[in-house]
Each structure stands twice: as C-alpha cells, then as structure tokens.
Amino acid sequence: MNNHNKLYIDGQWVESTSSHWLDVINPATEEVITRVPAASREDVDRAVQAAAQAFDRWANTPASERRALLLRVAELMEVRRDELVDAVTDSLGCPRHITGWLHVEGPIEAFRLFAEHASITEETAEHGHSLVWREAVGVCGFINPWNYPLHQFVGKVGAALAAGCTMVVKPSEQTPLQDYLMAEILHEVGLPAGVFNLVPGHGPEVGQGLCEHPQVDMVSFTGSTRAGIEIARACAPTVKRVTQELGGKSPYIITEDCDFTAAVRYGVDDVMINSGQTCTALTRMLVPAGRYDEALEIIRTRVGEIEVGMGEGAFMGPLSSMRQWQQVQDYIQLGLDEGATLVCGGPGKPEGQGQGFYARPTVFAGVTNAMCIAREEIFGPVLCVIAYDDLDQAVAIANDTPYGLSSGVYARDHTAALAIARRIRAGLCFVNGGEFNYQAPFGGYKQSGNGREFSIHGVEEFTEIKSAQLGVPAQ
Incomplete structure (x- = not known):
C-alpha cells in the first residue's frame, strides 16, 4: 500500500490541492505511523464531479455485472485480509488476534451478501395499472467513524454499489488506512472510474463540503449524535436524503x-x-x-x-x-x-x-x-x-x-x-x-439516528421508488 500521500479521484491516485496533512497515530505506542492528505473543498468538488459523471453508466450497469464485481471485491479482501487486519490494528489499537474476527471477517461476509441484492433495481411490481420499481438514489457522500472503520465502510459502500450509486468517501481522520486498501481493491477489480472516490480530511472541509454540495444526493453518517445534528442541518438547504447511525446508551x-x-x-x-x-x-x-x-x-x-x-x-x-x-x-x-x-x-x-x-x-x-x-x-x-x-x-x-x-x-x-x-x-x-x-438490518430509534444498514434493507436506503401509470393501450 503505497498511496497514503494521494487522494483517489476518478479512478486515479492524485495529489491534493491542500498542503495540510493528517498524522495517523498508533494508540498503543503513541507514535506517528504515517500521514495522509487533509483534502480541501476543491478536492471534494473534483470527487463529486467525478461521481456525478460516472453515475448514469454505473446505475445502468446490469445487476449481474455489479454482483460479479462485488463478489470479486470480497475475494480480494480475503487475499489481503492480513493487510486489512494490520491497517485496523495499527491505527485503532485493537489487538491483532481480535481484529481479524471483530473487524475484518464480518465485512468480507457483508460484501458477499450485498452482491446478492444487486438485482433490487431490476425488480418490477404491478399494482393495478401501475408499475413500481427502484432506482439508485444518485451520488452519495459517506462520512465514516473510527471505532469500526472497515465495518462501517462496507455497510455504506457495499450497499451503495449494489444499488448502482456512485460515491465520495471521507474516512475518519484517525483510521484511514483500511479505506486506502479498499480503494486499491476496488481499482483492481475494475470498478469504473468515478464510481468510488476517496477524500480524507477534516470535517469542516470534507464532511461539510459533502453535505453542502448541490450534486450530492444523499449523505450517510456514522458518529456522535451531536455531530449528526450538524450533518442534518448542513444537508437541509439542498434537501438531501440523510441516514445516520449515531450514539447509544444501550x-x-x-x-x-x-x-x-x-x-x-x-x-x-x-x-x-x-x-x-x-x-x-x-x-x-x-x-x-x-x-x-x-x-x-x-x-x-x-x-x-x-x-x-x-x-x-x-x-x-x-x-x-x-x-x-x-x-x-x-x-x-x-x-x-x-x-x-x-x-x-x-x-x-x-x-x-x-x-x-x-x-x-x-x-x-x-x-x-x-x-x-x-x-x-x-x-x-x-x-x-x-x-x-x-x-x-x-x-x-x-x-x-x-x-x-x-x-x-x-x-x-x-x-x-x-x-x-x-x-x-x-x-x-x-x-x-x-x-x-x-443479514439483518442495523439502525436505531430516537436520537440514535434514522435509516438502516446491512441486509436488503440497507440496500433499499440507497434507492428511490418510481411508479409508472399505464394508460389504456391504443386500439
């Protein structure tokens, strides 16, 4: 993994327009182990533009092709399992023998399960003289947490890819390493340029930039309830769909x-x-x-x-x-x-x-x-x-x-x-x-958020429902 000093935009590793960096610290040693760019609003705009341009093609890619690609991602995650374990262990501080089963094996399984739901956009139901189907919601902005970084990455990215969405991903400042590995995996499987974009950085620049961008159709956020409230406020002027997995006191x-x-x-x-x-x-x-x-x-x-x-x-x-x-x-x-x-x-x-x-x-x-x-x-x-x-x-x-x-x-x-x-x-x-x-939906009531992740219900969050009313056929 040699791309820590770059952003992944439009299928390429590119330099950030910002001169600022984020130190990644190993919590067990308190040492800086690497650094990644702290992207700018300009970088966010470049990534959103790439996702917007890629959307039509990806949303109309046959479900069978999306399914095959997601399954290939899961295969490469297995191949690079030890690297994923190291990435989470080094930046989060979870003991390595626990990281494998707690942070990596489940997300690999989840990617495979998401592949089986790619056909959701090709299913049509009849209701009287109407047809009803689902379409990808559009360009998504993902703001991910540090505590289960690969788990939440997959819960958003895997579901969105299955539904036919394109995306810009902001990893947590503390734990970006597994996202870089996943970007490499997604590139290797041949995901079309612009479908997935990785833009690390601070919340006020990257997170807020995604929330306010007029070409972002949906934002999915995992983090504190306090931050979730600010996310919702920032998204309100452009009437984005917002899903949130927030705090708990269970x-x-x-x-x-x-x-x-x-x-x-x-x-x-x-x-x-x-x-x-x-x-x-x-x-x-x-x-x-x-x-x-x-x-x-x-x-x-x-x-x-x-x-x-x-x-x-x-x-x-x-x-x-x-x-x-x-x-x-x-x-x-x-x-x-x-x-x-x-x-x-x-x-x-x-x-x-x-x-x-x-x-x-x-x-x-x-x-x-x-x-x-x-x-x-x-x-x-x-x-x-x-x-x-x-x-x-x-x-x-x-x-x-x-x-x-x-x-x-x-x-x-x-x-x-x-x-x-x-x-x-x-x-x-x-x-x-x-x-x-x-295989079951995950999400909360009250101030713990809205929307669901994982399972078919998690894929549904990244779709819009359309109905077509059929007239009487011409004689």
Whole structure:
C-alpha cells in the first residue's frame, strides 16, 4: 500500500490541492505511523464531479455485472485480509488476534451478501395499472467513524454499489488506512472510474463540503449524535436524503430465572471488547435487586480475568486517542463525583501500561438512571449496573433514554426474552447472547439516528421508488 500521500479521484491516485496533512497515530505506542492528505473543498468538488459523471453508466450497469464485481471485491479482501487486519490494528489499537474476527471477517461476509441484492433495481411490481420499481438514489457522500472503520465502510459502500450509486468517501481522520486498501481493491477489480472516490480530511472541509454540495444526493453518517445534528442541518438547504447511525446508551435486562453467570459475563465482555468503543455496547446492565450482589461478584471475577495490552492474551487494547482517553477519564471521575460505587477499575492507566492510551476496565454499582454516567455515551470500557424490582420497572428504565440504537435481554428462553425485547424502544436487540448478523438490518430509534444498514434493507436506503401509470393501450 503505497498511496497514503494521494487522494483517489476518478479512478486515479492524485495529489491534493491542500498542503495540510493528517498524522495517523498508533494508540498503543503513541507514535506517528504515517500521514495522509487533509483534502480541501476543491478536492471534494473534483470527487463529486467525478461521481456525478460516472453515475448514469454505473446505475445502468446490469445487476449481474455489479454482483460479479462485488463478489470479486470480497475475494480480494480475503487475499489481503492480513493487510486489512494490520491497517485496523495499527491505527485503532485493537489487538491483532481480535481484529481479524471483530473487524475484518464480518465485512468480507457483508460484501458477499450485498452482491446478492444487486438485482433490487431490476425488480418490477404491478399494482393495478401501475408499475413500481427502484432506482439508485444518485451520488452519495459517506462520512465514516473510527471505532469500526472497515465495518462501517462496507455497510455504506457495499450497499451503495449494489444499488448502482456512485460515491465520495471521507474516512475518519484517525483510521484511514483500511479505506486506502479498499480503494486499491476496488481499482483492481475494475470498478469504473468515478464510481468510488476517496477524500480524507477534516470535517469542516470534507464532511461539510459533502453535505453542502448541490450534486450530492444523499449523505450517510456514522458518529456522535451531536455531530449528526450538524450533518442534518448542513444537508437541509439542498434537501438531501440523510441516514445516520449515531450514539447509544444501550440497556441490558437480565432476568431472575436465566443462566445468571453466563448472562452477566456476556454483559461485561460486550462492554469491554474494542475497549468499550462500540456504539451498540450494552453499557447499562439491569439486574434483579435480589441478585444484585451476586451480579457484582460475577463482574469482579470476569473483569479480573481481562488482560489489557496488545499481546496474544489481551482482551482490551488502548483507546483510540489521547482525546478519547481523557474523555473516559473525565466520565470515570464524574461517576465518582455523582456518588456511584466503584466496583472495578477507576481513573488512570492499568498497571504496567505507561505508554499507549490504555484505560482500566471500570464498573460502577449504585447507579441510578438519573446519573450522567447512565445517560450519556462514554464510549469507553465503563459499565453501569442498575438494580430493578420487577420487569415493568426494568423496561421503564431501559426506555428512559434519548437513545434507541441497541439493547439486550437475557432470560430463561427465547420466548420470554422476546416478550421483553418487544417492549424496548431500540432498533436492535441481542437476545440470550445473540451475535451481530449481517443479514439483518442495523439502525436505531430516537436520537440514535434514522435509516438502516446491512441486509436488503440497507440496500433499499440507497434507492428511490418510481411508479409508472399505464394508460389504456391504443386500439
């Protein structure tokens, strides 16, 4: 991968018109490992123009050809799997042995699944004297996050390619490396020039430039709710379609009669994986008051087993940046100031981890849902344990949040768990330890965003629906 110093526009690696650069820092070593251009508004315009010129041809490419190309992308991702793993590991700080299954294998599968939905634009339905079909929405601007950078890249790019859209992609400033690899892969498979364009840079230049550009038809954003609000405002004057996957403060209801040890340990792992930098993390664990102390003992045992570092035995790597580390430290201190009881962890770095943005896996007890640590997204390895008296109260606590991205229920069986899940206002529910599924839609309610990613529903987001009303045939 030798193109870090370029942008990818109109099928070519080109120089940026900007003289500014973005340092890419390894969170485990705090060292600069490379740098990429911080593109300008002029660069954004060049990329959008290329995407606009390529749109008609790509949107009208037969679905069979789009399908074959997406499958070839998945094949090359397999070939370059180790490079993708290195790219995410080096810039995000996830331990390498975890990066493969957490950050790379799923996106490869997702690309294959998107290929099977390319025919969506060639399906026509009859409704009385009308025909109804879907067409590609147009030129898309993608603003991607740093916490699951390849996952979210594929969720947007794979779906948009299947639907026949063209695009300009802005990777996160912190984790652009896997996007460069994907640009090389897309170039190698023969994607027509202009269909995919890669323009890294700062939000005010590249992100806002995409939102305000009159030839961008749709913007898809993954990030904080605060930033999502600004994205929506910037897109409003040109009436773009906007899809957003935003923040979360997800509840996890554990029932009295479930496999309690398995349920509690699952909840701890869900929060601590990826160093807590997961939008769907089940950061509010709701346990029956009668088993509260038992839950805390299980938590202490599991947290005590967690190794922090980058070695083969590590479960948690560093946080993504010094800024993120400081934010987590501030919230841990806030929890102490609010009167929550520290069960595990606390401020500072783990013992023996002087270098790198490492945080201690932290658990608070005695938490009420009125506390800031229970209401605001910390985005770090911090778990809040909340007691409830009955299931009605548990559901009320679960829904007492401005967010609605994810949730979890662990009950005696699926029937009992699903009855609770249906009462939780969230777009996703992990039932009895269920795993993420790329064949199911992903997205949230309320201030967790709008729209869905992955599955056929994710492809539908990148289409417009057209109807044709048929007159009486001439005699």
